[in-house]
Amino acid sequence: MNTPSVPQVDAQGSLRHLLTVDGLPADLIREILDRTATFLPDPGAPPRKVPLLRGATVVNLFFEPSTRTRTTFELAAKRLSADVLTLQMEHSSKTKGEHDLDTLFTMQAMGANIFVIRHPDNGAAAYFADNAAPDVAVLNAGDGSHAHPTQALLDMFTIRRHKPDFTGLRVAIVGDIRHSRVAHSDIAALRTLGVTDIRVVAPAPLLPDNAATLGVHPCATLADGLDDADVVIALRIQHERMQQALDISPADYRRDFGLTADNLVSLKPDALILHPGPINRGVEIDPDIAYGPQSVVLEQVRNGIAVRMAVMAMIAGARSGA
Amino acid sequence: MNTPSVPQVDAQGSLRHLLTVDGLPADLIREILDRTATFLPDPGAPPRKVPLLRGATVVNLFFEPSTRTRTTFELAAKRLSADVLTLQMEHSSKTKGEHDLDTLFTMQAMGANIFVIRHPDNGAAAYFADNAAPDVAVLNAGDGSHAHPTQALLDMFTIRRHKPDFTGLRVAIVGDIRHSRVAHSDIAALRTLGVTDIRVVAPAPLLPDNAATLGVHPCATLADGLDDADVVIALRIQHERMQQALDISPADYRRDFGLTADNLVSLKPDALILHPGPINRGVEIDPDIAYGPQSVVLEQVRNGIAVRMAVMAMIAGARSGA
Amino acid sequence: MNTPSVPQVDAQGSLRHLLTVDGLPADLIREILDRTATFLPDPGAPPRKVPLLRGATVVNLFFEPSTRTRTTFELAAKRLSADVLTLQMEHSSKTKGEHDLDTLFTMQAMGANIFVIRHPDNGAAAYFADNAAPDVAVLNAGDGSHAHPTQALLDMFTIRRHKPDFTGLRVAIVGDIRHSRVAHSDIAALRTLGVTDIRVVAPAPLLPDNAATLGVHPCATLADGLDDADVVIALRIQHERMQQALDISPADYRRDFGLTADNLVSLKPDALILHPGPINRGVEIDPDIAYGPQSVVLEQVRNGIAVRMAVMAMIAGARSGA
Structure with a gap:
């Protein structure tokens, strides 16, 4: 796979993709953690449902099985009122890379806004981000032994x-x-x-x-x-x-x-x-x-939902200029 | 598995879990049937969609495959406006019980409110209810040859x-x-x-x-x-x-x-x-x-959707004190 | 399978099912294409979410795997605010036809309004339409080498x-x-x-x-x-x-x-x-x-979502007399 060139933070310091922790500024990490706190349910209360991603389409592309991670991203997206698609992808070493791009391009054409990628190869999420349309965000849900x-x-x-x-x-x-x-x-x-x-x-x-x-x-x-x-x-x-x-x-x-x-x-x-x-x-x-x-x-586990809601909300906000 | 100790009916006579028909008072059964009637669609009209479980998360944990029962619980939950997750679980006799509890605890931490359990072992639903958090309800969708x-x-x-x-x-x-x-x-x-x-x-x-x-x-x-x-x-x-x-x-x-x-x-x-x-x-x-x-x-089949809507609505109402 | 007898266009010239292009009047095709244009997102804007099928239940019955076609129908239905169920069906040549009808009748009883059928046999979608209830619509998502x-x-x-x-x-x-x-x-x-x-x-x-x-x-x-x-x-x-x-x-x-x-x-x-x-x-x-x-x-790909939204919206409108 190519060396990724798309930065995960834009010129204004906002999050565009979330590919790795390496290079994320401390202030941006703290901003994500602060935002996460706003998505935690009150003690004893049911989870919050907010309309921040209403009309958005979140696609989970899982090239490795993972019930837990998939479920947390699905719930986070649903509680932001997004439409969610989960695709359990087969991954063949023969067609890797190119075939994955066809999937990316196709799902983009369907109007997908956020891709959550789980992949056995190091660098896979960055590869998707590098090839994604400008208005599309990629979240790394675990790539090889590289980053989570x-x-x-x-x-x-x-x-x-x-x-x-x-x-x-x-x-x-x-x-x-x-x-x-x-x-x-x-x-x-x-x-x-x-x-x-x-x-x-x-x-x-x-x-x-x-x-x-x-x-x-x-x-x-x-x-x-x-x-x-x-x-x-x-x-x-x-x-x-x-x-x-x-x-x-x-x-x-x-x-x-x-x-x-x-x-x-x-x-x-x-x-x-x-x-x-x-x-x-x-x-x-x-x-x-x-x-x-x-x-x-x-x-x-509980915080995992909130942090994923925060990351998706921040990326959606940065995209829309909000 | 342990003998269940959590009662499915609380001190006020309200439904907290639905594990078995044995011991359900006749009045409570009649109340469920009366409530079911309110969820039936009018003849020729589309199914009703109501916001009673808006913000709630219903998790279908199916340790046995069952398209029909899974589908009716999914539709019932969606028509109550809940978020629904369906997990097709593998069940290995080696790890049973303990491993199932890890799944229960994890999904509870994600904010799941209602668990629908289908399981090959007699008593599995009661085992989940016995170990569930106080604000969580368990519905038995069939456990072994025990109850449905x-x-x-x-x-x-x-x-x-x-x-x-x-x-x-x-x-x-x-x-x-x-x-x-x-x-x-x-x-x-x-x-x-x-x-x-x-x-x-x-x-x-x-x-x-x-x-x-x-x-x-x-x-x-x-x-x-x-x-x-x-x-x-x-x-x-x-x-x-x-x-x-x-x-x-x-x-x-x-x-x-x-x-x-x-x-x-x-x-x-x-x-x-x-x-x-x-x-x-x-x-x-x-x-x-x-x-x-x-x-x-x-x-x-038609009534099956309505009865599941009624049971979930009654349990949610009992939980919220409504 | 029997010869289909249900027409896909009703006496008023409205679309009731979409089974094949053969016999569809040119004016109706043009009406579908005109309607499709109204569902295209504006350039650079997120996909549209409209409440036209709110409360309706769309069932994808896929007797052949197809991630792409399934996904477009799912997204089209969700963007019309329908509840969507996708059933990946096993298809055995021994039980075909009759067993498929049991599935149709059962899902109808659950309140399903629109069936999207993908099937390896020529004529399968027409067979479903022929046996469906009067208020139910069938969309052919590909049947054998017959039609798409x-x-x-x-x-x-x-x-x-x-x-x-x-x-x-x-x-x-x-x-x-x-x-x-x-x-x-x-x-x-x-x-x-x-x-x-x-x-x-x-x-x-x-x-x-x-x-x-x-x-x-x-x-x-x-x-x-x-x-x-x-x-x-x-x-x-x-x-x-x-x-x-x-x-x-x-x-x-x-x-x-x-x-x-x-x-x-x-x-x-x-x-x-x-x-x-x-x-x-x-x-x-x-x-x-x-x-x-x-x-x-x-x-x-992009237009594929819009055309499926248009077809479902037209059928739902014809059914409700709108």
Whole structure:
């Protein structure tokens, strides 16, 4: 695929696409988080339904299956009163790129305004944005191991609600850092917002090669990584990865890297635990931790709708000059 | 799965969940049927669209495929102006229960208000209700061979439109009574509404063990069962069941237990014929019977939308204190 | 399947169903095209959302997969504010016809007003219309090799925007004419609107047997067909067809019958190029042609939404007496 050339922020500093957290100015991230707060339902109240995208057409193009991410984008668009189409796309390596463009051009001609792209290839969302019509926006819902910006934004929003000052935070990310678009986008967002102490905890084959460039501290053991941490982000581990890259059992992974009551005994009482979901119960996290008092896993889900509503509303506003 | 402990009726006698017909008070059933009538379209008019669930999110969680039941719940929710999500869930016996709860918790965090559950396990809907947040309602759209309460309610509504007085009714249920959630829920509803003469007609292996407890009279032949009947409910027979439990051909089943012109020659002219659909043409029912003058099969379908609208509207009203 | 007997135009000359272009009066086609223009979005503006079908239920019954056609009908219905259900149907040759009717009757009982039918069998849409309730309309979204009337109408609309006078037009249709419902419907529409010079260009096995009856001129070479043409309609070629009926490679097909820069060197500069999509890049059309200055392929897609909105609005208006 070509190198993307379309900027995701326009000359006025407004959001045009959301492709990656890398390069997003801190002020714009904070503006998205502020806007997100306006879309949160009041406690005990039903979700808000607003007419901001009435008449707009949001197309979910999912080249990878993902019930959860698809559902949150669908609900966010519906609560903004948009018409929503979800296309589960087959992706063949033979026709990739060109065939994807035919789909883009066709859906644009149907009047689609916002494309939500989930794709196994790094850079796919930028490739769509690079080829999209000027009045069309692209949101990256996860491309390969590259980026998952709405997940990172909802993670930042969730952390900020509990720990408003990012500058002194100590954050540990536990799991398959190397292959995780969530980790890459979380690290970029945390650094942009001023976090200087980011630890990555994983078996050696799952640690990133470029930890220094990323600005993170690799830790070989959970005890090292969690020491004095304010925030712990657990990542989903794939069963194939354990078998192939690691050759360890789920039970062994849990013993060494799982968020379990035993492993978290010395965690600070006010530390937050995050997980992007869906969880592998009893592997990277135990259910009593995932639904325990320090976990904000379900807040992440709730906030995920609001952050996607905020991003779509901001992009639609920038497009219409509002 | 745990024994359910959440009651489906609250202290004020209002409907909080709809899990089973067993234990539903007769007055509440009648209230549902009365409310159903208000959602029926006028003859020749298009379906009604009302804003009662505007802003609410209805999630269909289908762990078994069912185009018809899914479609009726979807249409009922849309005609109440709710946002509707349908998730076709994979169900693995290995992860059942726990994994289902993760889905419940996640969708609740997204702001879902009403869950419609279709599941192969008896008690699944009650399990969801037992674990749901206080402001969330669960509707059982069929769980194993246990219950299918909205089907029973629409059957009662359909019968009542033609035979308002249930006390003297003679009702025959024909088919795989033993494994049928429809039969179990219909029997419970009929008895609660005062029907004392309920016959069940099936080959011996498909008759229930506990006919006396159920309060029904087993009949070995269709002639016995239909004698002087006011209502005949045919059940869908599964092809695997005929082959395995019965070792008879579809043609033989039809000859002995099918609703055919020959078999119904002595049926009372004002007797009603019901079938929950979809029909197996020429097995448990012939098409000229299914679409004949005594059949109310298509009325059942129409009423099925209205009864689901009524149940969702009543639950939403009870939740909001309206 | 039975011979259809329900007329698609009522005694007042209004559209009741849309089953085929054959027999549609020229005035009615022009009325549809005029109405289509009212549903086109203004340049640069978002698609229009109008309440003409508010409360109506549109059911897409797709017995063949087709993301594009399904999507355009879904969007057209949503922009008319209808409730939309899409059912991907399995089609077994054993149960066809009868089983399809059960689906029709059931969906009618649910209050469905408009059925959009895509089906592998010639005549399927007419069969549904023939058996539908009087207040229900059927739109043919492609049946076998028989007809695809909305595609032909959007093609006519697209051509008319650029070439308002049809009487002197020279039109070449290139590709698998014999098996193409698009070709059959396009030919009928072109002839009804007064086109007398229609050429069909294809390898001999893909030319129609009844060219004279159809009123078209077969051409064995692209050069003959495109000579002095005003409009070129390329058809999608199926890979199986090339292998089985033709025994030629995609590269050879492209060399002889593909719309490539080389093959179009003598095409008139104001000639239009159409393709119903999705395109096979580098087989029947090259991407630089499909997205080049003479192509109206993406206009076809845009117009396809508007023509389907127009047809649904006209049918709904005729039904309600408006």
